[in-house]
Ligand code: SF4
C-alpha cells in the first residue's frame with residue numbers, strides 16, 4: 001500500500017463529508033507554491049521563467065496558513081521552485097503539521113541532507129523527491145551531473161532519520177520504459193513509501209518543447225512502463241489513475257481538485273495554466289469558468305493533458321461515490337486491474353484507444369537516453385544554495 005491507513009481514512013472521511021453536504025466541487029490537494037526560485041533549471045520546467053524580482057519573492061508563513069485554512073483541503077503539496085530555499089520553510093511545515101495537514105514537500109533534494117535536522121519526522125510530513133530516471137536520465141533531465149547521486153543519498157538519509165519519503169517522476173517522450181522500470185527497482189530497495197508518476201505538461205514557457213507526449217503516446221508509454229508491475233513497486237496513486245494513464249479508464253479533469261496558491265494569488269484554473277488570479281479561494285471557485293477546461297471542453301491546452309494534478313482528484317471522487325465503487329478499487333488494489341497488456345492499435349498520436357473498462361464499470365464507480373534534451377543554459381536561476 002502506497003499511503004498509510006490514517007491518511008487514507010482522513011481523505012475518505014473528508015470526501016464523504018463533502019459529498020454528504022452536497023458540495024459538487026471541493027479541493028483535495030492544495031498546491032502551495034511559496035516561491036518560484038530554484039537551484040536547478042530543468043529542461044521541461046515551466047515554473048522558473050519569471051524575472052528576477054519575482055524569483056526573489058516568497059510567501060510568508062502567515063500567507064501560507066491563511067491559504068491553507070481558507071481552502072480546507074486535507075493534503076497540502078508544496079512544489080516550487082525549490083521549497084528548501086525558502087528561509088522560513090521549517091516554520092511553514094511546523095504550522096501545517098499543527099493543523100494536521102498531510103504535507104508533500106517536493107524537493108530536488110540538493111539541500112535536503114543539510115536541512116534535514118530542521119524537520120522533525122511526523123506522519124503528516126512526506127518528502128517527495130524529484131527523480132526523473134536512472135542516473136544518466138535524471139542528470140540529463142535536470143541538466144546537471146551528480147544530482148541523481150545527491151538525491152539518492154538524501155533519500156537514504158531521510159529514510160534513516162524516520163521520515164516518510166516518496167519520489168515524483170515526470171516522464172517525457174524520451175523516457176525509455178525499460179529504464180523507468182529499472183528506476184522503480186532501484187527505488188524499491190531504498191525503503192521509500194511510494195512513487196508518483198506523471199506525464200509532463202507542455203508548458204509554453206518550458207525551454208524543451210520537443211519531448212512532450214501527445215495523449216496516445218502517453219498511453220502507449222505508460223502501458224509499457226506499468227506492464228506486469230512488480231509487487232515491490234508501490235505507487236502513491238489511485239488504481240484508477242494508473243488505469244487512466246494506460247488508456248483503460250476514462251477520467252475527466254477536475255481542476256478545482258488541486259487549487260494552486262502562490263505569490264500572485266489563487267491561480268486560474270489549475271496548477272499548469274495561468275489564466276488569471278483570484279484574491280480568495282471562494283472567488284477562485286465562483287469566478288472560474290470551469291466548463292472551459294478538461295478534454296471534453298475541446299480546449300486545445302487540455303487536449304493532451306493527463307497530469308495527476310487534474311485527474312487524480314477525479315479518481316478519488318469516483319472511488320468514494322458509492323460502496324460498490326469503493327469495493328471495486330479495493331479489488332483492483334488487491335487483485336490487480338483487468339488485463340491491460342492487450343495489443344496496442346497502431347495510431348496517430350492524436351487518436352486514443354477505446355478504454356478497456358465498459359460504461360457499466362463506470363456506473364459502478366461514478367471512479368532514455370535523454371542526450372538530446374535541450375537544457376536552458378540561460379534560464380534565470382538564483383543559485384541560493386544556502
Ligand atoms: S527542480 Fe527542476 S522542475 Fe523542479 S522547480 Fe527546479 S527547475 Fe523546475
Ligand code: SF4
Nearest residue numbers: 253270293302305310
Ligand atoms: S486538463 Fe490539464 S491543463 Fe486542462 S485544466 Fe485540467 S489540469 Fe489544467
